[in-house]
Amino acid sequence: MSSKLQAIRGMNDLLPERSPLWQYFEGQIRTLMQQYGYLEIRTPMLEQTALFSRSIGEVTDIVEKEMYTFDDRNGDSLSLRPEGTAAIVRAAIENGLLHHQTQRLWYAGPMFRHERPQKGRYRQFHQVGVETFGLEGPDIDAEVIALSARLWQALGLREHVRLEINSLGSLEARHAYRAKLVAYFNHHLDELDDDARRRLDSNPLRILDSKNPDMQGLIEAAPRLIDHLDDDSVAHFEGLKRRLEALGIDYVVNPRLVRGLDYYSRTVFEWTTTALGSQGTVCAGGRYDGLVEQLGGRPTPAVGFAMGVERLILLLETLDLMPAAAEDVLDVYLMGQGEDIDLHLLKMAETLRSRLPSLRVQVHCGGGSLKSQFKRADRSHARFAAVVGEQELADGVVALKDLRGDDPQQLLDSDALVARLAQWIEARPAAL
């Protein structure tokens, strides 16, 4: 097995058995984005390494040890994108999308992080995200959260996810608080556990979230973020809460909610589930008002989020929430036996596809007994089997059998066949 060619660790094939579920999800995303008037943006999967180190943060785990980084032939350091936001900001600046304009954008695609794989965490994974630019009020924060909430509603997940929100304050307030916190913990270095000491450099705010009972006293006595919020951020946060309440979106304020990426400020939020084990965050985001400027653009407020597609798909599977109709990929299975029948079936199928473009037709290939052909038809989940034998060919008809209902088999000429199938198309459950 070890010498066999196989996929890279943590990078998975999407097999035909599961692709309908992904397509269902992607269809829901498209509809949702259209509903809110968001436009899609696509950027390369490869960027200059510096883009990520300068945006995500030099000392974050993602940049320090999780990026797929290599030298291009000319010596430039390139990296596979570990997340979407930095590249969107780069593209927006580079293409002048932020020049006295507001933008509401969405993207979807694979991201890459060299982490140890586990449930809901892979080295190539997929995110769908939203980024808005040029809007500084809590109204847009509420809008992107409402957008995500509508997706849960559409997917049937509303009862299975919960919204946590917090404010990190303005970038200045947050940095001042961070410095104060680091100073505080530095005075108590001997009381910190190994994790906390490491976090002191990488993400000191995360120390507050430690599960170690020995450290709770120290944490209780630490300076509190909420006491260090600037007035504008407090007002902003209150404005967001008011709007969520008006929209009927339940939330929990989690003062320990801190995002891992350096560029966040003010609003941060997370949608979590308890149904997926330890990787329970299904969607997360927040405001990053300083990032555009940091990457060379004019100061531009921004807010966005990203969701983990694998985690959401896993959740849909766990909860068995995919509509059954999304799995049925065929309406008619054409089969037959006899001289020149295969030629006739091929032509018939093309005619049907021309006359009924939304009809899903497959022709049996490979011959075999009618019995075996019916078995294939049954397993294809097609609604109908259409049979042509010597007699039908001579009479110019088709024997149409409803494989899922009680209607008796009918002999139909081509117009009657088209009429019957058109009737089915009207009645069939929406696929997506």
Place this chain on the structure above:
RNA sequence: GUGGGUGUAGCUCAGUGGUAGAGCCCCGGAUUGUGGCUCCGGUGGUCGUGGGUUCGAUCCCCAUCAUCCACCCCA
């Protein structure tokens, strides 16, 4: 990066120091032009890989790879 579990048929899994089994799937037959249910038959495995112990290893030992779960981190 750290810890633990698991690698036997396409899938889900039994099993034994004397070179292997079930269910499902697949193929065929019972039904020579009709699927789903039932019954009968059949195909299919270098027991993850390499090494060691042994007369003999799928089983015991070591290493390695893969995979899963958790820590960490994050979507």
